Amino acid sequence: MTILIDQPDFVEVVEEKVDFEQENELVLDGGFVVPESNAFGHTFRDYDAESDRKDGVENFYRINHINQTYDFVKKMREEYSRLNRVQMSIWECCELLNDVVDESDPDLDEPQIEHLLQTAEAIRKDYPNEDWMHLTALIHDLGKVLLLPSFGELPQWAVVGDTFPVGCAFDESIVHHKHFKESPDYYNPAYNTKYGVYSEGCGLENVMMSWGHDDYMYLVAKENKTTLPSAGLFVIRYHSFYALHRSDAYKYLMNEEDIENLKWLKIFNKYDLYSKSKVRIDVEKVKPYYLSLIEKYFPAKLNW
Numbered sequence: 001m002t003i004l005i006d007q008p009d010f011v012e013v014v015e016e017k018v019d020f021e022q023e024n025e026l027v028l029d030g031g032f033v034v035p036e037s038n039a040f041g042h043t044f045r046d047y048d049a050e051s052d053r054k055d056g057v058e059n060f061y062r063i064n065h066i067n068q069t070y071d072f073v074k075k076m077r078e079e080y081s082r083l084n085r086v087q088m089s090i091w092e093c094c095e096l097l098n099d100v101v102d103e104s105d106p107d108l109d110e111p112q113i114e115h116l117l118q119t120a121e122a123i124r125k126d127y128p129n130e131d132w133m134h135l136t137a138l139i140h141d142l143g144k145v146l147l148l149p150s151f152g153e154l155p156q157w158a159v160v161g162d163t164f165p166v167g168c169a170f171d172e173s174i175v176h177h178k179h180f181k182e183s184p185d186y187y188n189p190a191y192n193t194k195y196g197v198y199s200e201g202c203g204l205e206n207v208m209m210s211w212g213h214d215d216y217m218y219l220v221a222k223e224n225k226t227t228l229p230s231a232g233l234f235v236i237r238y239h240s241f242y243a244l245h246r247s248d249a250y251k252y253l254m255n256e257e258d259i260e261n262l263k264w265l266k267i268f269n270k271y272d273l274y275s276k277s278k279v280r281i282d283v284e285k286v287k288p289y290y291l292s293l294i295e296k297y298f299p300a301k302l303n304w
Helices: 053-065 070-080 090-100 111-126 132-140 142-147 175-180 213-223 230-238 256-274 283-297
Strands: 025-028 032-035
Touching: 053 175, 053 213, 070 213, 090 111, 090 132, 090 142, 090 283, 111 132, 111 256, 111 283, 132 230, 132 256, 142 213, 213 230, 230 256
Parallel strands: none
Antiparallel strands: 025 032
16 A cells, blocks of 8 residues: 655755854754764765775675676565565564674664664654654664574675666766676676666666665565555665665656655655764663554564
């Protein structure tokens, strides 16, 4: 079931410096304070900054870009769309993420449950009436359970990291683009043109994205008949598609519904990225609220 929601009047957010007691901070949207540096003291998403994670992150993307082929994605989608591995609730899945750390992320090395709640609470503060967006923030990374044994224990390169379309040319805005030259799809004439196997305006729903937690959680939500609006599903599937929402790449594949939903994704992305910090959330304090949203938008138990 898909629910369409009224679109608000969107205004392009300009991050501007303001005077705060704490220096080097930016204001975002409804008062959200954005740090200029991540938990390691570097600019967010700076893949060239010298840090303990720099070489590991680049090596991650090299392996990712070599192996995320059209055939691989097709195989993963067929296998995991069966949703025959586990039956559990959304909150049970949230708790499983306590053991997950994303090796592709240059900004955070905390357990993922911390990031989910940081993002959700930041959005909740600025958009108190959009409860679907609060829940979307909570669940957007749940697909990272693919790293765990009961879900196949997939390697990090097949679960996390920026996502991108397969079956068409790799846009140069994709992080560490140079490593695509080692991918067999890079030289395949069926896949290395602008449109590849797609057509202009075909809609992102019809585009194969590199396999990972985004696409998996999208399949889980959709196939378990969530009542989240289409914008929520769009955020879940494309929140790691930075080439689109940061560089406007691949917009020629979008249809009208994608264009409307992209407005919500661009709002969400700022919170997803900039709310990462060492600040801890009191899980037990906020848990009842999120349980009520889960009950509103999802069945008690889901097939995973």
